[in-house]
Amino acid sequence: MSECRHYAPMLTSRPGELPAADAQAMERHLDACVECRALRATFLATEGLLAEGLLAKAAERDFAPFTDAVMARVTRRHSRPGRLYDWVSHHRVRAAISALAPAFAAAALVVYFQGPTPDNSPAPHVFEMTSEGVTTVLKTDQGPVVLMGDDDDDGDEGT
Amino acid sequence: MEADDLSLVRRARTGDDGAFQALVVRYQRKVYAVALGIVRDTDTAWDVSQEAFVRAHSHLAGLEGEEAFVKWLFRITSHLAIDAVRRERRSLKDAMEDVAEADLVGGGEGILSTPLGLDPSDNLLRRELASRMTEALGQLPEIHREILVLRELEGLTYEELAARLGIQKGTVMSRLFHARKKMQVLLADYAGLRGGDVGGQDRVEEGSES
Amino acid sequence: MMELQQRRVLPTLILSMALAAAALLPSAARAEAVPTRVRVLKATRGTPGKLDPRLEDVKKQVSALAWQQWTLVSDQTPTLQQGTSTFIDLPDGGQAALSIVETRGNLVTIEVAMAQKNTQSHVTIEKGQRIVHQVAKEKDGVALFIVVTPWP
Helix, strand or coil: CHHHHHHHHHCCCCCCCCCHHHHHHHHHHHHHCHHHHHHHHHHHHCCCHHHHHHHHHHHHCCCCCHHHHHHHHHHHHHHCCCCCCHHHHHCHHHHHHHHHCCCCCCEEEEECCCCCCCCCCCCCCCCCCCCCCCCEEECCCCCCEEECCCCCCCCCCCC | CCHHHHHHHHHHHCCCHHHHHHHHHHHHHHHHHHHHHHHCCHHHHHHHHHHHHHHHHHCCCCECCHHHHHHHHHHHHHHHHHHHHHHHCCCCCCCCCCCCHHHHCCHHHCCCHHHHHHCCCCHHHHHHHHHHHHHHHCCCCHHHHHHHHHHHCCCCCHHHHHHHHCCCHHHHHHHHHHHHHHHHHHHHHHHHHCCCCHHHHHHCCCCCCC | CHHHHHHCCCCCHHHHHHHHHHHCCCCCCCCCEEEEEEEEEEEECCCCCEECHHHHHHHHHHCCECCCEEEEEEEECCEEEECCCEEEECCCCCEEEEEEEEEECCEEEEEEEECCCCEEEEEEEECCCCEEEEEEEEECCEEEEEEEEECC
């Protein structure tokens, strides 16, 4: 049974996602274990259905006004002057920056990297992007690339 | 991406709003589906979807390659959706990532595979089950919803999921297992009521998926 | 909010920095100082691609971007502080303000702010990595970036 615990999370792996040795070991286990075979069959039987269900829900919705609404937001974004986000007003660093730069009105992006896991194994290089910012962040294993969005109010024309 | 997708993105990057709108029309439903899967609420999903396109629009010029744009669009979508429910998280702890013996109890019944295995071409059953799964998704904790949606709709690999969610690959795999297991439990009643041969676990064979 | 910020405008830089130091989050018992290398880059489009040889280490990070030609504008090695901003001059007349938010072992959180823009980023990386941060939108075909490398 403890072997089943070990292989359970692997049951719905796709080709190439497991190291070859693990994949082979799993298949050998499945050859011998009716319960795990059945469990995998159950999982595989429903694969793809969630996507179908959500897309079906999307298909039910009337998207006629969607594009116009997006373009209206795009236009508003380009013409809106600089703004503050609520959470920034509670951020003390913003107060420091505003003292340093008279023209500064902070619309902040917090991009952070999860620290080492509790067992101190190397952390994956991951970034989250909050909804406060409009900046794009690209993830690489050598560090982030942070791009500015068109929303910045420095007077530049849009792209 | 299809060839005309590439030219749409190329034109959109030069400021052709008509091309960008065509992209919106092309991807709006899938973007909405991803958002809906994570946030559950249709109004929030609608708002998140629109915002995702707006954000993607503002970065058209900065990303190289047309494919990068579409990938980025979905990445923005899931980030915004996850952010939208962050405050609703029932638990921030990665509890129950390990697979316990109790998780495997009842796993071998093959309840769901049986009805589908009996008639893989039963589109009506498939549609009903898909609809039930979507409803059941809403009953899962947020961390399970998001990983299932990213896996099933965006088709992310274990590595990509690990990177996107900031967790290790092993955690991805066990979290997916728990999410699917919970989904199975939620759907089990439905499959039983359908009159599927719930005693069919003995007959479940490998490869009986639809 | 805007009014409040304007009332906080101070006549001298020194006084501003003192206020800044007082206003910062007390996240560490002592002020952190991290030696860094800060490079300012000009990015333009056009083929063939060109990368200043001194930017070889950022090649991978910039390869995903739409600008193919990268020129080094300035290269300095300031020690970034917690509670105090280090200003980096940009060729468009603007400035980037860099400071340390916190350090944890091999990890450092750096704040990148542009006084003339509405952005302020907190980016956490580990030793061996670098931040490539756009600091000016493309104008007349030129975009500006800075590369911040802690513990170079």
